[in-house]
Amino acid sequence: MVGVSRILVIGGTGMMGQHLVNASLAAGHPTAVLIRPAATEDAAAGDPGRTKLLEAFKARGAKIVYGDMNDHESLVAACKQVDVVISAVGHHGPDLEGGQLKIVAAIKEAGNIKRFVPSEYGCDVDQVEREAVMEPARSILQAKVRVRQAVRAAGIPHTFICSYWAHGFVLPRLGNPEVDGPPDTTATIFGDEKTQVIFVHEDDMSMLVMKAVEDPRTLNKILYVRPPANKCSFSDLVGVWEDKTGKRLDKYHMPQEELVKRIQESPFPLNFQLAMVHATMAARVCDQTMDASAGVEATQLYPDVNFATVHDYLDGLINI
Numbered sequence: 001m002v003g004v005s006r007i008l009v010i011g012g013t014g015m016m017g018q019h020l021v022n023a024s025l026a027a028g029h030p031t032a033v034l035i036r037p038a039a040t041e042d043a044a045a046g047d048p049g050r051t052k053l054l055e056a057f058k059a060r061g062a063k064i065v066y067g068d069m070n071d072h073e074s075l076v077a078a079c080k081q082v083d084v085v086i087s088a089v090g091h092h093g094p095d096l097e098g099g100q101l102k103i104v105a106a107i108k109e110a111g112n113i114k115r116f117v118p119s120e121y122g123c124d125v126d127q128v129e130r131e132a133v134m135e136p137a138r139s140i141l142q143a144k145v146r147v148r149q150a151v152r153a154a155g156i157p158h159t160f161i162c163s164y165w166a167h168g169f170v171l172p173r174l175g176n177p178e179v180d181g182p183p184d185t186t187a188t189i190f191g192d193e194k195t196q197v198i199f200v201h202e203d204d205m206s207m208l209v210m211k212a213v214e215d216p217r218t219l220n221k222i223l224y225v226r227p228p229a230n231k232c233s234f235s236d237l238v239g240v241w242e243d244k245t246g247k248r249l250d251k252y253h254m255p256q257e258e259l260v261k262r263i264q265e266s267p268f269p270l271n272f273q274l275a276m277v278h279a280t281m282a283a284r285v286c287d288q289t290m291d292a293s294a295g296v297e298a299t300q301l302y303p304d305v306n307f308a309t310v311h312d313y314l315d316g317l318i319n320i
């Protein structure tokens with residue numbers, strides 16, 4: 001049963017955060033969104049998209065709370081108004097760790113938070129074989145590990161979310177972070193058919209977060225989101241796209257050495273995105289076995305959820 005915890009989303013204007021705010025509102029939670037005052041002024045000045053987003057949040061009943069991850073007092077004050085804190089802050093170098101550790105410190109001081117969901121929404125960072133992961137992904141995943149450690153050490157009730165590759169991030173470009181849309185003539189393919197990838201829609205991930213924060217079974221656990229129907233290789237993705245469009249593509253299977261070179265030569269955040277593609281193959285981050293003492297599987301906890309499939313998403317792209 002969905003409860004009525006008051007929820008604060010930090011990072012609610014971001015790519016993942018928007019879905020979390022929408023899911024919180026849709027589930028009927030009193031929802032607050034922490035917004036940086038500077039960002040709001042910028043938005044008013046020159047980012048109509050963000051202004052529209054904030055207006056849409058407000059129109060649906062969200063409360064805008066002004067604050068900053070780097071301003072301890074504002075964070076503590078915001079935490080004291082709610083029961084649950086969900087972070088969806090991004091990572092620009094060391095910011096993710098520094099910022100999230102500040103959120104941990106504020107939650108600890110506030111003392112009233114019954115569930116914290118830190119910004120993760122990827123693989124199980126505790127299980128990643130770090131040596132197989134290239135920079136800057138290695139440092140960013142390691143930062144997420146340290147945030148987990150800090151949350152546990154502070155005794156903060158929490159749930160860590162592993163939802164692997166986000167549909168909206170990866171499917172529109174058929175798995176290739178170097179392009180903005182699906183290929184016209186040549187598809188670049190990473191890895192072979194044996195490299196299975198898990199794709200989860202942001203809306204499904206967010207809806208599950210709302211279930212999880214009210215669910216004692218996910219308390220102090222990792223929630224693994226691994227719908228079996230959404231497991232396929234990057235190569236399968238291209239095949240599905242070809243079948244749907246009825247158009248055959250040339251295939252370029254990028255050799256591992258070339259991927260490594262591109263990671264080394266690309267700017268941030270492209271180097272991070274490519275390094276995560278590399279980690280998917282080299283560290284098999286989507287093939288982790290679940291540690292039953294540390295985590296629970298969403299498809300078992302919530303068997304009634306109909307997950308959006310890769311097919312659904314690709315159909316939507318064709319119909320745009």
Ligand SMILES: NC(=O)c1ccc[n+]([C@@H]2O[C@H](COP(=O)([O-])OP(=O)(O)OC[C@H]3O[C@@H](n4cnc5c(N)ncnc54)[C@H](OP(=O)(O)O)[C@@H]3O)[C@@H](O)[C@H]2O)c1
Pocket residue numbers: 010011012013014015016017034035036039067068069070088089090091099119120121122163164165166167169170
């Ligand atoms: N699995 C996947 O495929 C996938 C894909 C993407 C992301 N992710 C994960 O999802 C998480 C969120 O990433 P994202 O790409 O959605 O992030 P993003 O789009 O960069 O958004 C970051 C958010 O953090 C806010 N923020 C930044 N600095 C702040 C500060 N000092 N105080 C308060 N808020 C601040 C930003 O607010 P402003 O509006 O003020 O800038 C924005 O709302 C990360 O953990 C990332 O690794 C996973």
